[in-house]
Amino acid sequence: MNQVQKLLIIGFVWPEPNSSAAGGRMLQLISLFKAQGFSITFASPAQDSDFMVDLQEYNVEKKAIELNNSSFDIFIKDFDPNVVLFDRFMMEEQFGWRVAENCPDALRLLDTEDLHCLRLARQKAFKENRFFKTTDLFIEEVSKREIASILRCDLSLMISEFEMELLESVFKIDTSLLHYLPFLLEPIDVAEIDQLPTFEERTDFVFIGNFLHEPNWNAVQYLKETIWPLIKKRLPEAILNVYGAYPSQKVLQLHNKKEGFFIMGRANDAQAIVQEARVVLAPLRFGAGIKGKLLEAMQCGTPSVTTSIGSESMHGDLLWNGFITDDIVDFADRAVQLHQDKTLWLKAQQDGIEIINQRYSKGLFESDFRTKMEFLRSNLQQHRWNNFMGAMLQHHTLRSTKYMSRWIEEKNK
Known part of the structure; x- marks a missing residue:
């Protein structure tokens, strides 16, 4: 293994901790990986905002990337990360196949933030003035996308025990693919x-x-x-x-x-x-x-x-x-x-x-997370063999998403 471990975070937006809890969460994850000795690059296709943090202050390199553009392939091949963290499933959809193709040995993590399909299904039930049922999740289009993304990744970080149980009981996601990692705060004395x-x-x-x-x-x-x-x-x-x-x-x-x-x-x-x-x-x-x-x-x-x-x-x-x-x-x-x-x-x-x-x-979770990471990186091949559904989805996604993206790229030219 390399002396310095490299982490690439692919962000849906640039972190804004003063605008949302998601921004604060991302800085907590950066801190967690820093403590494990990772060198970190944060990449995003999002526009800069007036309220984004200065990533340099956290000793994190900032990299602008584009959707549907093979320049990302050149970048990631050259960067050669040990671990890639997708910030929400939409980023895994866009860039996951490129990561898998160009850096097949990189550990792929998904930070779900919250279960988007659960939030949207509840919102729909509320607006239709009826009680939410877990079966509503099966007809939500986002469910299919989000669950596919979770299956394609080596590990999904969950902030809610309720949502972990939901994934395991309703969608039959194997526990080995999920890790409980809530907000990581300093204790109060x-x-x-x-x-x-x-x-x-x-x-x-x-x-x-x-x-x-x-x-x-x-x-x-x-x-x-x-x-x-x-x-x-x-x-x-x-x-x-x-x-x-x-x-x-x-x-x-x-x-x-x-x-x-x-x-x-x-x-x-x-x-x-x-x-x-x-x-x-x-x-x-x-x-x-x-x-x-x-x-x-x-x-x-x-x-x-x-x-x-x-x-x-x-x-x-x-x-x-x-x-x-x-x-x-x-x-x-x-x-x-x-x-x-x-x-x-x-x-x-x-x-x-x-x-x-x-x-x-945060002291309650740091050690467990480090152990989980070390285990996965030492047993990645076996871990992926055990996740046949994920491998199957990765196989088909590589083909369908890849060619759609290539077509969009040509069209944009």
Whole structure:
């Protein structure tokens, strides 16, 4: 093996940790691979953005790549990575066959973020005013694409235990192809808690979330039309500050000073904002994965009220840092309770810190992940032989996707 191990990350977008939890997650993965001694290049076909991180600060090389362009083949052959990490299944679809063809010995990893097919199937069920059933996943076109991508990869990194179980039970994905790796956070000690703003120093309610993400936009509408009027009736002076990157005109139009409903736009420092708030509200009605906004609330010592979808797979057997309810009236009542009752608030704060320390402390996962990586790289041939479905899909994808891509490339010329 080479002295310095090389990792190529193929990103759907350039990381924006201040815009979304996905951006923060990517920086955590970069840190994890750095600790294992990898030299890292981050490549993406996305346009640069004003809010992307400077990858050089993380000692990561930045490389712009193009879709449907054989220049990528030359690049990857020359770079010759030991490991390739696809950021979401769409990147594996576009570049996976090129990686397999040009660097067949590179370990192929997929970071799913959340299960897109689950999020979309739930969203469709919600909009059709019916309950979601797992059988809905079978008719979702994205399911076929996403599951094929998972099968083609050597290992998929999962942030949600619920989604791992779903893949194993509903889609019969072998456990050897999945690895639980949630958000990787620093544990919180007593000294840090003492430095947080106190109950008395905090005032308002807050919602925070990227508006390009449909579940967030829906939750804000739900707050505005249904939940916030109930809270405002009980607490006439209450204020809700709504923060999120990329607000559309529709979002901005919800701003209403008289109702105490403030659309604040992008948060320059999300942690500072959440630390100043007394309660986080997150009435999510569909979605998937782990909710970065709710973990951030726990890190900031800020209790939250959310739904069963919002809290899914996040707290295990531990108490939530506030309340979980799907009932509108109960949601408003619990929000008021947390806002007004200091004893209840302090208990909720402590429960959130327990969740961070017992379920997301990065020290709990680093060693297992390193061991898994070493095992796969030492037994890659056998691992792939054991995954016949993946090999079959890879075989057919190489042919169908390859020729489609070549045709697009010629057409573009």
